[in-house]
Amino acid sequence: MGKNSKARRAAKARSKTQAKSKAREKAKRRERPSGGSRPSGGSRPGGHGGRGGARPGDGPNPFGEPFREDPEGWAHNLLEEAAWLRYQNSNGIDHSEGHQASILNDLRSVSVEVLAQAGERAILRRLGQIWDGGWQPAELLRQARLNGKRATTGRLVGQAIANDDVRRRATTLDSRWIAQTEAMGLPDADGKSGWIRRFVLMEGLDAAEVRDLLIDVLAVMYLPKVETLIPPPGSKGAAPSGRSIRDPASADRDPMLERIRALLAKAESTDFEEEAMAFTAKAQELITRHAIDSALLDDAGGTGGEEPGIIRVPLDPPYWDAKGLMLQIVAERTRCRALMMTGLNMSRVVGYPSDLEAVEMLFTSLLIQAQTSLAQAGRSAPPGTRTRSTSYRASFLVAYAGRIGERLAEINAAVASEVAETQGGGFLPVLRAREDTIDEFMAEHYGDSSKARIRGGYDSAASAHGRMAADSAKLNFGDVEGDGSPGPSGAAPPHALSRESSGS
Structure with missing residues (x-):
């Protein structure tokens, strides 16, 4: 066998090895975290009816070049996956350290601007699902302050609630919902895109702190469904499970x-x-x-x-x-x-x-x-x-x-x-x-x-x-x-x- 033939065969073997390695890594990332139950009443991020966006591994070739053409979407999925792993770890469900490190390493390649855009998309989407799951603004903010790993977690959730609320027409909100948000002392908000980026600048956070903050916010927003006591934004009528008694007027x-x-x-x-x-x-x-x-x-x-x-x-x-x-x-x-x-x-x-x-x-x-x-x-x-x-x-x-x-x-x-x-x-x-x-x-x-x-x-x-x-x-x-x-x-x-x- 000539030298050229040997070289071609060696190159071909290396190519096959690299392809197998990539396939294994892709399969690993596609695999759902196991070893524990999902939040009661909710589902993994990714399904229609889940409590978040699509997870890494949903959809075609999520970590290949075609997906990288949408850096915000890619960052959105990485944040969702990292938040899901943190949520499960906080509930005693351990996952591969290599898998977690791989996700965090990928996030390091994302700019703060793109992370902020992806974070807005993920958080606002999650808020709508949380409201539909029976939660009220004051309850969510309390959970964030209790369970967040840093003080900025509660403050960013407050910003999110304020920006979500200001975008909604008053005619779509129950009077008790309006009274509650007004009593919360939420920060000023205009509902315009870029509010996370403005929050980051105001707080003086670096790139690593922004990544950890967004992951923490999304992790504390994994909440089970509860009774709907106040009709959520955009809904009509009270829930059949019993009306809320928190009506200041009555x-x-x-x-x-x-x-x-x-x-x-x-x-x-x-x-x-x-x-x-x-x-x-x-x-x-x-x-x-x-x-x-x-x-x-x-x-x-x-x-x-x-x-x-x-x-x-x-x-x-x-x-x-x-x-x-x-x-x-x-x-x-x-x-x-x-x-x-x-x-x-x-x-x-x-x-x-x-x-x-x-x-x-x-x-x-x-x-x-x-x-x-x-x-x-x-x-x-x-x-x-x-x-x-x-x-x-x-x-x-x-x-x-x-x-x-x-x-x-x-x-x-x-x-x-x-x-x-x-x-x-x-x-x-x-x-x-x-x-x-x-x-x-x-x-x-x-x-x-x-x-x-x-x-x-x-x-x-x-x-x-x-x-x-x-x-x-x-x-x-x-x-x-x-x-x-x-x-x-x-x-x-x-x-x-x-x-x-x-x-x-």
Whole structure:
């Protein structure tokens, strides 16, 4: 065999080896990340109905020269893939380090200008899908601030919401949606292309920081579908799963709820635990009387048959699970049901509209009062003492919640007994029927729930302190006005947090 023939054969062999190597790399990139489930209610980026754009590997020859003729599209797919891998890694699903490094290496070849354009395309598309999945602007921004790896993640999500919102006609937005975005204090936006590039310049970010920021923003925007409580932009009518109760106009029209709100504001503003709890007791009395009045009207055929509604209540760290237990107890003592939304630091509460308004107001006020008591204990103790430890604070909140549940039950029993003596007990079957309806609603929509232990350890001194703080005043509504006295104590509240089952 001549030298020329040998050279040709060697070149041909090298060509085949290179082709096989490229094919293996392409197949590797086409392969879906495995080893874990997709976000509940969503799908991998790439499908029509997924929560993002097409992923690298979808479509013909995504990393070949033809695809590189569209650098923005190429960068868009790389960002989506990198975000998906980060999302899965954050949920304990590991992927090949080589695969991740390869994507990041490809992204390094993309200019900041192209990354910014691709990021706008990906984020705005994802926002529309998130709104259709039941999320509200304030909830998304909170998730970004909680789960983002950097402070700029929350700020860029705020910019995205503002630019998405300004592009929409007011006639396509529900009044509650408009009220929420106006209350969020979003940054100024004009909706014009280039807002990410302007954000990057304002923040003084370099190319590496821009890449990481866009990946992080897209990763925190992988969210499961939730109930639609406010119709999303462009939709018509409310969702069948229950209307939102967060309607400022309806709350302002109810003078009883305004009285309750005023009493709780007084409870939050005082530094004296006894006074705070007395105001809270009066508020709970009004809440219970309001529910009984509604039941009496229903018994007389005057309400037209209300249906259960839903609210979602945020539970911020630290001690989110202890706070969730307090919300659960308050909800049950107010004829509602609370269920922790796994992995989202939120709880959904199901009940009748006026009760739901009351639950949110009462829980928020009690949380402020409990934190005030904890802060006072911390200020009076030297650094390093038990009052500043995690186990102490978690145990305090759990005990506080338990004792509050007992006191609320006493108030409910006293009010019910007084009304039954003067107006008869016709409201009792109505209240029981309403609670049965709520339980049926929960079973139908969310199935069986599971119980979770409260984390943070146990501290007996903190437990005693928590019960004392909740019991520092007798919760007689006569402590504020009137001569009522407490009725029999209710059953002890649960000390385990109800949450969604993994299959929900």
